[in-house]
Amino acid sequence: MEQQVPPADGRRRIARTDVLLADPRLVEAAGRLGRGVVKAAVVAAQGRARAGEIAPETVADAAVESLPPTASGLRPVINATGVLLHTNLGRAPLSDAARDAVAVASGATDVELDLDTGRRARRGRSVLAALLERVPQAEAAHVVNNGAAALLLAATTLAAGREIVISRGEMVEIGDGFRIPELLAATGARLREVGTTNRTSADDYAAAIGDETGFILKVHPSNFLVTGFTKGTDVAELTGLGVPVVADIGSGLLAPEPLLPDEPDAASMLKGGAHLVTSSGDKLLGGPQCGIVLGREDLVRRLARHPLARALRVGKLTLAALEATVRGPRTPTDETLHADVDVLRERAERLAARLRDGGVDARFVESEAAVGGGGAPGVVLPSAAVSLPEPFAAPLRRGTPAVMGRVDDGRCLLDLRSVRPDQDDAVAGAVLGVGA
Numbered sequence: 001m002e003q004q005v006p007p008a009d010g011r012r013r014i015a016r017t018d019v020l021l022a023d024p025r026l027v028e029a030a031g032r033l034g035r036g037v038v039k040a041a042v043v044a045a046q047g048r049a050r051a052g053e054i055a056p057e058t059v060a061d062a063a064v065e066s067l068p069p070t071a072s073g074l075r076p077v078i079n080a081t082g083v084l085l086h087t088n089l090g091r092a093p094l095s096d097a098a099r100d101a102v103a104v105a106s107g108a109t110d111v112e113l114d115l116d117t118g119r120r121a122r123r124g125r126s127v128l129a130a131l132l133e134r135v136p137q138a139e140a141a142h143v144v145n146n147g148a149a150a151l152l153l154a155a156t157t158l159a160a161g162r163e164i165v166i167s168r169g170e171m172v173e174i175g176d177g178f179r180i181p182e183l184l185a186a187t188g189a190r191l192r193e194v195g196t197t198n199r200t201s202a203d204d205y206a207a208a209i210g211d212e213t214g215f216i217l218k219v220h221p222s223n224f225l226v227t228g229f230t231k232g233t234d235v236a237e238l239t240g241l242g243v244p245v246v247a248d249i250g251s252g253l254l255a256p257e258p259l260l261p262d263e264p265d266a267a268s269m270l271k272g273g274a275h276l277v278t279s280s281g282d283k284l285l286g287g288p289q290c291g292i293v294l295g296r297e298d299l300v301r302r303l304a305r306h307p308l309a310r311a312l313r314v315g316k317l318t319l320a321a322l323e324a325t326v327r328g329p330r331t332p333t334d335e336t337l338h339a340d341v342d343v344l345r346e347r348a349e350r351l352a353a354r355l356r357d358g359g360v361d362a363r364f365v366e367s368e369a370a371v372g373g374g375g376a377p378g379v380v381l382p383s384a385a386v387s388l389p390e391p392f393a394a395p396l397r398r399g400t401p402a403v404m405g406r407v408d409d410g411r412c413l414l415d416l417r418s419v420r421p422d423q424d425d426a427v428a429g430a431v432l433g434v435g436a
């Protein structure tokens with residue numbers, strides 16, 4: 001590697017670390033972010049000056065500019081990918097109501113205390129009540145760390161050392177190597193596969209039921225479609241077989257969503273006879289990462305009392321965010337899902353015009369957005385985007401805030417369906433900053 005050797009006097013003009021750390025702006029930042037974070041920014045800026053990238057007298061300014069917004073390494077990203085629930089971007093963005101609830105719960109809070117009596121109270125009681133209000137078909141609810149944990153707890157409690165009956169067409173991989181059959185097998189349950197990849201009938205299930213059966217599992221194949229000569233089996237056809245039926249619906253819809261008619265929801269599944277429904281909190285429900293179990297009281301109670309439940313339980317921040325999501329106003333996920341495409345077009349046209357005024361080769365284009373996060377495969381959400389030259393993609397991604405677009409056919413597309421309207425100004429600023 002070639003190394004640039006700056007003139008020795010230039011190097012000498014770079015202020016020492018302790019001198020830089022005494023800059024009032026950096027003293028203030030150290031109080032907010034911690035001395036280690038600020039020192040790292042200073043050292044990085046000195047390195048840039050040494051490499052000749054910036055002038056020695058601007059090191060303090062560069063350090064201030066490069067400070068992260070928080071003491072966490074996680075940085076804010078504007079999701080312009082057009083994928084509403086982008087797993088790499090943390091899936092559902094929280095609503096303001098959920099953020100407020102998290103802020104309150106971050107202090108001491110009555111998560112396990114009844115303030116009236118001064119006695120210990122059931123953890124998460126009010127979020128469980130909120131879930132049951134939204135899904136009256138459920139007798140009881142339980143919350144764990146994520147969708148996989150909900151399935152793990154159900155399988156361990158109801159089928160360890162016994163059999164889980166599952167269709168060969170539902171032995172799915174959700175993403176990043178997460179395979180549901182492998183998770184189930186890890187609990188010590190045996191999988192009793194029935195039917196074929198494309199067709200499984202109620203008789204196939206019935207023939208497999210026996211003394212060893214823990215439960216029947218129905219998994220929503222949430223990230224792919226099987227078309228052609230196919231046959232699935234409704235939950236309703238399986239509830240009379242004398243064993244519990246557990247439905248893993250994945251997305252976390254509590255009630256039917258007219259825009260996504262093929263996406264299962266908890267209320268309909270329970271109405272159809274499922275005894276337990278498991279799902280994620282940070283997909284279409286639009287809440288924090290968690291797993292939700294809804295269903296029959298005796299079964300939910302068994303899950304909640306299993307020793308493993310303690311290892312899978314969620315923290316107060318999650319409980320607060322989930323309750324505010326369930327009780328609160330429309331979630332950002334719901335809003336982006338339902339955004340009117342004409343409004344998206346107007347926003348994209350306005351943004352493109354503004355960028356062109358700033359000298360950027362920006363064009364309005366029609367676009368297609370997706371739900372993502374392993375949900376609603378094959379559903380295309382009409383959308384609108386601003387198309388930029390591809391070289392914009394990397395600097396936008398590395399900027400503050402980071403803007404994550406979608407590279408398509410040699411262009412960098414900023415799809416506005418996944419961008420909140422109040423973020424349009426920040427997107428414009430970021431692009432103009434790169435273009436300048």
Ligand SMILES: *Cc1c(COP(=O)(O)O)cnc(C)c1O
Nearest residue numbers: 146147148220222249250280374
């Ligand atoms: C997403 C999903 C899971 C896993 O949920 P996580 O919250 O990611 O752990 C399990 N089953 C189905 C059907 C899913 O779609």
